[in-house]
Amino acid sequence: MPSPRPGRETVPSIRDVAAAAGVSRQTVSRVLNASPKVSADTRRTVMEVIERLQYRPNRVARALGTGRARGVTVVTSDTMLYGYASTLQGIEEAARVEGLAVGVRVVESDREGDVRNAADYVSDPSAGGVIVIAFDAAGIAVLHALPESLPAAAAIEPGVRGVARPAICLDEQQASAEATRHLLALGHRTVHHVAIPSESEHSGRQAGWRRALAEAGAAVPPVVPAGWDVRSAYEAGRVLAADPGVTAILCGNDDIALAVRRALFEAGKDVPGDVSIVGFDGVPGSEYWTPALTTVEMDFAGLGRATVAAVLAELAGAPQPAVSLTPPRLVVRESTAPPRA
Amino acid sequence: MPSPRPGRETVPSIRDVAAAAGVSRQTVSRVLNASPKVSADTRRTVMEVIERLQYRPNRVARALGTGRARGVTVVTSDTMLYGYASTLQGIEEAARVEGLAVGVRVVESDREGDVRNAADYVSDPSAGGVIVIAFDAAGIAVLHALPESLPAAAAIEPGVRGVARPAICLDEQQASAEATRHLLALGHRTVHHVAIPSESEHSGRQAGWRRALAEAGAAVPPVVPAGWDVRSAYEAGRVLAADPGVTAILCGNDDIALAVRRALFEAGKDVPGDVSIVGFDGVPGSEYWTPALTTVEMDFAGLGRATVAAVLAELAGAPQPAVSLTPPRLVVRESTAPPRA
DNA sequence: TGCATGCATGTGACCGGTCACATCCGCACG
DNA sequence: CGTGCGGATGTGACCGGTCACATGCATGCA
Numbered sequence: 001m002p003s004p005r006p007g008r009e010t011v012p013s014i015r016d017v018a019a020a021a022g023v024s025r026q027t028v029s030r031v032l033n034a035s036p037k038v039s040a041d042t043r044r045t046v047m048e049v050i051e052r053l054q055y056r057p058n059r060v061a062r063a064l065g066t067g068r069a070r071g072v073t074v075v076t077s078d079t080m081l082y083g084y085a086s087t088l089q090g091i092e093e094a095a096r097v098e099g100l101a102v103g104v105r106v107v108e109s110d111r112e113g114d115v116r117n118a119a120d121y122v123s124d125p126s127a128g129g130v131i132v133i134a135f136d137a138a139g140i141a142v143l144h145a146l147p148e149s150l151p152a153a154a155a156i157e158p159g160v161r162g163v164a165r166p167a168i169c170l171d172e173q174q175a176s177a178e179a180t181r182h183l184l185a186l187g188h189r190t191v192h193h194v195a196i197p198s199e200s201e202h203s204g205r206q207a208g209w210r211r212a213l214a215e216a217g218a219a220v221p222p223v224v225p226a227g228w229d230v231r232s233a234y235e236a237g238r239v240l241a242a243d244p245g246v247t248a249i250l251c252g253n254d255d256i257a258l259a260v261r262r263a264l265f266e267a268g269k270d271v272p273g274d275v276s277i278v279g280f281d282g283v284p285g286s287e288y289w290t291p292a293l294t295t296v297e298m299d300f301a302g303l304g305r306a307t308v309a310a311v312l313a314e315l316a317g318a319p320q321p322a323v324s325l326t327p328p329r330l331v332v333r334e335s336t337a338p339p340r341a
Numbered sequence: 342m343p344s345p346r347p348g349r350e351t352v353p354s355i356r357d358v359a360a361a362a363g364v365s366r367q368t369v370s371r372v373l374n375a376s377p378k379v380s381a382d383t384r385r386t387v388m389e390v391i392e393r394l395q396y397r398p399n400r401v402a403r404a405l406g407t408g409r410a411r412g413v414t415v416v417t418s419d420t421m422l423y424g425y426a427s428t429l430q431g432i433e434e435a436a437r438v439e440g441l442a443v444g445v446r447v448v449e450s451d452r453e454g455d456v457r458n459a460a461d462y463v464s465d466p467s468a469g470g471v472i473v474i475a476f477d478a479a480g481i482a483v484l485h486a487l488p489e490s491l492p493a494a495a496a497i498e499p500g501v502r503g504v505a506r507p508a509i510c511l512d513e514q515q516a517s518a519e520a521t522r523h524l525l526a527l528g529h530r531t532v533h534h535v536a537i538p539s540e541s542e543h544s545g546r547q548a549g550w551r552r553a554l555a556e557a558g559a560a561v562p563p564v565v566p567a568g569w570d571v572r573s574a575y576e577a578g579r580v581l582a583a584d585p586g587v588t589a590i591l592c593g594n595d596d597i598a599l600a601v602r603r604a605l606f607e608a609g610k611d612v613p614g615d616v617s618i619v620g621f622d623g624v625p626g627s628e629y630w631t632p633a634l635t636t637v638e639m640d641f642a643g644l645g646r647a648t649v650a651a652v653l654a655e656l657a658g659a660p661q662p663a664v665s666l667t668p669p670r671l672v673v674r675e676s677t678a679p680p681r682a
Numbered sequence: 683t684g685c686a687t688g689c690a691t692g693t694g695a696c697c698g699g700t701c702a703c704a705t706c707c708g709c710a711c712g
Numbered sequence: 713c714g715t716g717c718g719g720a721t722g723t724g725a726c727c728g729g730t731c732a733c734a735t736g737c738a739t740g741c742a
Contacts (some may be wrong), residue, residue, distance in 0.1 A: 013357040013727090013728055013729080014728065014729060015728080015729095021543075022693075024691065024692045024693075025729080025730095026692065026693080026730085026731095027690085027691060027692080029730065030690095030691090032729095032731090037690065038690075038691085039689090039690060042690080042691085055462065056461060057343065057466040057728085057729075058405075058465065058466060058467075058731095059465045060401055060403055060410065060465070060467045060727085060728080060729085061728035061730085062728070062729055063401045063467070063697095063728070063729090064399075064401045064402055064405050064696095064697050064699085064728080065728080065731075066697090066700070066729085066730060066731090067722075067730095069401065069696070070360050079429065079433065080427065080430055080625075081427050085421050085426055086421065088420065092420065092445055096446075096447065101444060101467065103442060103444050104433055104443050105437075106433055106434070106437065120397060125400075125401050125697095126400040126401045126404070126410070126442065126467070165529055187446045211633075216491075226366070230625060230626050255626060258626050258629050259626075259630075260629070260630050261631065262629040262633075263629045279389060281482055284571060285596060285599050285600075288602075288605045289599070290631070292601055292603075302382070354699080355698065355699060356699095364722085365722045366722090367700085367701095367719060367721075367724085368720085368722080370700065371720095371721090374697095374700090376721065377719095378721085379720075380719085380720060382703090383720080394730080398698085398699075399697085399698055399699065400699095401697085401698080401699085401701035402697070402698030402700085403698080403699055403700075404699090404727095405697085405726095405728070406700035406726080406727060407699085407700060407727090408700095450716060466727095529723085580698090590732085
């Protein structure tokens with residue numbers, strides 16, 4: 001018995017299986033890949049040997065042979081913010097079901113050249129298919145830096161143009177308009193908006209809000225911009241809290257809603273008594289806030305799953321499958337009410 | 342010029358670089374791996390060619406050659422809960438700095454046999470080093486199912502015994518005791534505790550709380566258990582909210598604090614007027630709650646970074662480095678106050 | 683009976699690195 | 713001047729799969 005290189009494991013290889021089953025390695029390979037050109041008898045024999053030897057195919061060797069790993073690598077600028085984390089979770093889940101390995105590469109939006117590095121990173125065959133979470137400028141930059149030939153797909157915000165890749169988004173505009181109409185219907189004269197950073201002037205959230213106001217003939221107040229950090233949202237909230245004309249606020253996401261609510265609280269304003277607020281995303285726990293947050297639930301996990309289907313199609317060279325996503329949906333809770341008489 | 346297999350990219354390989362630089366592939370390999378046995382001249386020449394050809398080493402081929410990928414795979418039962426997500430973030434960051442690829446494998450705690458599957462998954466050389474986030478039973482089960490020979494490390498909760506791996510934890514006991522003493526010092530007769538699921542009776546959070554109560558001669562009320570879901574925490578909160586003897590609650594984490602605060606709110610109890618609450622973890626945004634949450638800040642990201650250092654040491658066969666972690670720290674905010682007279 | 687057809691299977695090369703070992707060279711030393 | 717030695721470099725095998733193509737054999741049809 002030949003002893004392996006010291007430090008090397010003695011796991012069975014495809015050749016061991018072939019020898020034990022009395023067939024060639026290629027036949028074992030065919031069985032592993034569910035090729036139809038194997039007789040039922042042979043298949044059974046090989047499977048038995050595989051089971052007996054506890055053989056597991058080596059993903060690295062397979063990737064080297066085929067030229068690309070069977071997996072996906074997610075490129076994102078963040079892993080903790082709810083939208084990103086939730087999309088990532090959906091991707092992981094779908095990938096696992098498909099037997100794909102999952103990799104993560106965070107691109108530092110504020111580090112010079114990291115977009116290039118990230119693109120290089122995923123160009124390696126070990127990355128497999130690429131999924132870019134492109135909810136922000138960094139993500140979109142990566143999308144553009146990707147070599148043409150890479151199998152890739154993206155999760156994007158609605159309204160972004162010029163992405164030469166299968167790109168999937170949630171239709172936020174409808175729900176955003178609905179949220180705005182909900183506030184208007186309660187009797188608010190208009191609705192203010194604290195926006196998340198957006199790559200598109202006509203992003204779904206902002207566009208829906210604008211549309212609903214216009215359709216109702218309500219004034220369209222200037223958008224108050226906020227960053228991804230809670231602090232900036234708090235500052236935005238302070239500005240609005242100081243304005244007695246503000247009675248309803250549509251927040252770009254739930255983190256912003258949290259900070260705005262805090263600013264309102266500090267200004268002595270009751271929610272929803274003095275000011276109504278609506279969030280966006282539906283973070284877990286928002287129903288346990290005090291008051292429970294009226295918000296727009298977003299199916300980021302479904303979005304993530306859809307991107308996996310998309311890269312899988314790219315990988316197979318198949319046409320993009322038609323995916324039906326759960327549309328965003330307004331959930332009315334306690335943070336919205338009619339304005340004070 | 343030989344045309345590559347159709348569908349294959351024509352990226353330069355190490356042999357192309359070797360030929361262009363007039364050296365052998367092994368010499369190029371040495372340059373890539375920063376081997377000292379290369380003359381300065383040769384190194385420079387090779388580097389120039391690499392730059393000119395835009396050569397990038399193939400991670401798959403390298404992994405096949407060495408027997409293990411240069412990367413880490415994180416095994417976890419969750420990616421969204423703050424502690425898990427934050428640890429994962431720390432791992433990703435440290436790994437990226439070290440030039441390691443990062444993979445993720447979620448193990449479904451409630452799916453039969455998935456612990457086995459996860460262990461199989463990371464046994465593949467493409468997984469590289471393994472980091473198990475073992476804050477729960479699923480993680481610990483994976484830890485035990487891992488083949489002896491795998492380079493692995495774990496992030497665990499304090500107090501867990503019998504883990505035959507480099508395992509790192511945050512010393513929560515100290516901070517937990519401090520939080521309890523803080524409440525006692527405010528004048529509360531005792532402190533109730535809603536606990537997260539724990540693998541150890543003597544987990545840091547619970548042990549610290551017990552110790553501080555004992556040292557102060559205060560009664561030790563029965564622990565109210567909660568799950569990882571907010572709902573169960575809410576139910577726990579309802580029970581405590583109905584009990585007029587409860588004036589201070591130490592919550593196992595901030596999600597629990599959120600739900601308990603909600604239950605208190607529904608019972609008409611003011612925080613901190615009627616009941617003081619303390620959270621654990623320091624989730625982002627907890628300072629913007631109303632009232633701002635007194636909580637114990639945990640450096641999960643640092644914990645994650647430390648596990649990377651640990652696997653790296655395992656991989657290199659080096660002794661475990663001594664890591665100094667930022668200890669958990671009580672942050673007093675608005676949710677704690679003296680009991681009503 | 684001759685030969686094209688198709689299915690099941692096997693063979694050698696290859697993917698792109700690394701490993702172990704061999705070789706070459708210059709220099710110090712006896 | 714022969715020899716030993718160590719640094720720089722090269723060579724062939726190998727990692728464990730897959731690919732393209734060849735082969736063997738039974739069947740169908742003229």
